[in-house]
Amino acid sequence: MGAQQVGTRDVDWEALRSAARDIMARAYAPYSRYPVGAAALTDDGRTVVGCNVENASYGVTLCAECGLVSALHASGGGRLVAFTCCDGKGELLMPCGRCRQLLWEHGGADLLVDTARGVLPMSEVLPDAFGPDHLTTGGPDRG
Numbered sequence: 001m002g003a004q005q006v007g008t009r010d011v012d013w014e015a016l017r018s019a020a021r022d023i024m025a026r027a028y029a030p031y032s033r034y035p036v037g038a039a040a041l042t043d044d045g046r047t048v049v050g051c052n053v054e055n056a057s058y059g060v061t062l063c064a065e066c067g068l069v070s071a072l073h074a075s076g077g078g079r080l081v082a083f084t085c086c087d088g089k090g091e092l093l094m095p096c097g098r099c100r101q102l103l104w105e106h107g108g109a110d111l112l113v114d115t116a117r118g119v120l121p122m123s124e125v126l127p128d129a130f131g132p133d134h135l136t137t138g139g140p141d142r143g
C-alpha cells in the first residue's frame with residue numbers, strides 16, 4: 001500500500017461517529033436486536049464502515065468490525081488509523097474482545113480508538129497483545 005498520508009491529527013472524530021451511526025442503520029440484527037455500526041479512517045484518507053450481520057446459527061454472526069475490515073481490503077487495503085463504534089442508540093460502544101484482535105491486525109498499537117475514557121491507542125485497549133510479530137519471532141524453529 002502507499003505511504004501513510006493521514007496523521008492522527010487529521011481525524012475528524014465527529015464525521016467518523018456520524019459514519020458509524022449511518023451504517024448502524026443498515027445492520028442485520030433480527031436475533032439480538034442490537035444493531036452496531038463501525039467506522040474507521042485509513043492511512044490514505046478513506047473512510048471504511050461496517051455493520052453487524054447476524055445469522056440464524058448465532059455463532060456465525062459477523063460483528064460490525066468484521067464488515068469494516070472486509071471493506072478495508074475490498075476498497076484497496078492499507079492500515080486503520082482511527083476507529084469508532086456505536087450501538088443502536090448511536091452511542092459509543094467498545095469493540096468486543098475478538099474484534100480488538102481484528103483491529104490490532106489492521107491498525108496495530110497506534111490505531112486510535114474512540115473509548116468511554118477518550119481517544120486511546122490500541123495498545124491501551126488491548127494491552128500486551130498477541131499479533132503478527134509473534135509469528136516471526138516466537139516459534140521454536142524461528143530462533
Ligand SMILES: O=c1ccn([C@H]2C[C@H](O)[C@@H](CO)O2)c(=O)[nH]1
Pocket residue numbers: 029032034035036051052053054061062063064065094095096099
Ligand atoms: O464489538 C461488537 C460487539 C457486538 N457486536 C454485535 C454482535 C451481535 O450481532 C450484537 C450483539 O452482541 O452486537 C458487534 O458487531 N461488535
